[in-house]
Amino acid sequence: MYNKVNEKIIEKIISIVGKENVILEKEAxxxxxxxxxxxxxxxxxxxxxPENTKQISEIMKLANANLIPVTPxxxxxxxxxxxxxxxxxIVLSLERMNHIKEVDGxxxxxxxxxGIITGIMEKELxxxxxxxxxxxxxxxxxxxxxxxAECAGGPRxxxxxxxxxxxxxxxxxxxxxxxxRLGGKLLKNVTGYDIINLFIGSEGTLGIVTEAIIKTLTxxxxxxxxxxxxxxxxxxxxxxxxxxxxxxxxxxxxLMEGDVVRMVEKYLQRKVPYSEANGHTIVEIxxxxxxxxxxxxxxxxxxxxxxxxxxxFVAETNQDRERIWEIRKKIGDSLKSQTKIIAxxxxxxxxxxxPELIYQLKECVxxxxxxxYAFGHLGDGxxxxxxxxxxxxxxxEDREKINKMRREMYEITIKLGGTITAEHGVGLSKxxxxxxALDKKTIELMMRIKKEFDPRNILNPGKIFNQSxxxxxxxx
Numbered sequence: 001m002y003n004k005v006n007e008k009i010i011e012k013i014i015s016i017v018g019k020e021n022v023i024l025e026k027e028a029x030x031x032x033x034x035x036x037x038x039x040x041x042x043x044x045x046x047x048x049x050p051e052n053t054k055q056i057s058e059i060m061k062l063a064n065a066n067l068i069p070v071t072p073x074x075x076x077x078x079x080x081x082x083x084x085x086x087x088x089x090i091v092l093s094l095e096r097m098n099h100i101k102e103v104d105g106x107x108x109x110x111x112x113x114x115g116i117i118t119g120i121m122e123k124e125l126x127x128x129x130x131x132x133x134x135x136x137x138x139x140x141x142x143x144x145x146x147x148x149a150e151c152a153g154g155p156r157x158x159x160x161x162x163x164x165x166x167x168x169x170x171x172x173x174x175x176x177x178x179x180x181r182l183g184g185k186l187l188k189n190v191t192g193y194d195i196i197n198l199f200i201g202s203e204g205t206l207g208i209v210t211e212a213i214i215k216t217l218t219x220x221x222x223x224x225x226x227x228x229x230x231x232x233x234x235x236x237x238x239x240x241x242x243x244x245x246x247x248x249x250x251x252x253x254x255l256m257e258g259d260v261v262r263m264v265e266k267y268l269q270r271k272v273p274y275s276e277a278n279g280h281t282i283v284e285i286x287x288x289x290x291x292x293x294x295x296x297x298x299x300x301x302x303x304x305x306x307x308x309x310x311x312x313f314v315a316e317t318n319q320d321r322e323r324i325w326e327i328r329k330k331i332g333d334s335l336k337s338q339t340k341i342i343a344x345x346x347x348x349x350x351x352x353x354x355p356e357l358i359y360q361l362k363e364c365v366x367x368x369x370x371x372x373y374a375f376g377h378l379g380d381g382x383x384x385x386x387x388x389x390x391x392x393x394x395x396x397e398d399r400e401k402i403n404k405m406r407r408e409m410y411e412i413t414i415k416l417g418g419t420i421t422a423e424h425g426v427g428l429s430k431x432x433x434x435x436x437a438l439d440k441k442t443i444e445l446m447m448r449i450k451k452e453f454d455p456r457n458i459l460n461p462g463k464i465f466n467q468s469x470x471x472x473x474x475x476x
Contacts, residue, residue, distance in 0.1 A: 114145025
């Protein structure tokens with residue numbers, strides 16, 4: 001299938017990037033053998049850390065000529081095993097390409113390298129009174145290159161959209177090492193097919209992003225958060241639907257199901273208001289007119305009380321806002337410290353089906369002796385549903401049973417009008433279930449696109465499609 005990385009190849013890689021930027025020691029390689037997806041692990045043969053586009057181009061030429069798989073890697077925060085080097089080979093870590101090349105205040109654009117941490121980029125842009133709207137919860141560790149590869153969203157996606165709405169230009173190295181440049185500092189561009197958006201969300205399977213032109217917005221003067229607990233998820237859902245139907249435009253409406261909040265409360269060792277409730281929401285409002293924002297939060301508060309909210313807590317200061325958001329942002333750490341996580345899903349359904357989704361998924365995983373922990377973006381229908389169980393539950397060692405349970409979860413989601421991933425991508429972990437969400441012809445068209453860009457299938461192979469599917473297509 002693929003060739004191994006031999007001594008001759010290592011020597012050539014070192015000549016391209018320097019010995020200090022090549023990792024071969026097993027202990028150090030282990031850090032690049034996994035991402036944040038439970039249960040997936042595969043060792044690379046070598047990790048390479050280029051510092052510019054030219055070096056990446058040379059590495060890809062070498063890999064393509066010698067049929068060596070290459071797994072591009074940003075921050076390693078993928079939740080679909082997208083950064084796991086399934087066929088070993090080369091992990092191409094973009095961590096050294098971490099600069100903002102330009103901030104153009106007149107056009108509200110920035111030119112950035114793919115390895116910059118999204119949160120660090122946010123802080124740098126803030127010096128110019130600008131911000132990049134997509135805000136994945138992992139922004140302190142994920143990279144803009146990874147955000148582009150997955151078309152990341154986050155809580156603010158409900159109002160501002162996702163990554164693809166803010167990328168106007170890309171520089172890309174293709175599988176054969178050729179460098180292409182797309183777009184520019186342009187808000188409109190219909191010159192031919194929209195190739196830029198073909199790369200966004202392609203999970204590193206079509207090309208390697210080495211530079212991006214991003215659209216930014218000016219930072220709003222005022223931001224206010226409302227923390228509103230409800231007795232039930234259904235009441236929280238009805239509240240969010242009514243807010244949006246009323247014509248109000250909050251930045252985010254987040255949901256944390258009661259079991260999740262109680263886990264966070266225990267982890268933080270501090271009392272969370274009304275933790276006994278089962279539907280906790282965070283509503284964020286922003287803008288430049290303080291009086292208008294005050295009127296908006298009063299209207300939202302009235303709607304909350306209409307749907308039996310237990311209270312409405314208003315956070316205007318940064319300290320109070322951070323205290324509210326800490327509950328949401330510490331969910332991952334809280335769950336990992338108190339239960340064995342065997343699946344981390346990001347399902348999406350029409351907004352009004354969220355209560356049904358959570359109820360049916362909870363019943364589904366109970367059949368396997370597990371618990372479902374649901375939280376996510378109530379305003380756009382995207383729910384993160386982590387499955388946890390005790391260490392002595394035998395399912396933790398039975399991949400077949402886990403896969404059966406996950407299939408049932410996806411079937412429930414699709415029957416409710418949803419699909420199997422909203423933000424995390426297909427990666428490696430969802431390949432067996434892609435045919436549940438997409439018909440055969442659509443999958444074939446996607447594979448043909450992959451084959452056109454990467455005929456030898458060396459770029460992040462084993463992601464989105466498996467090798468046998470690709471080989472079958474090649475024979476047609």
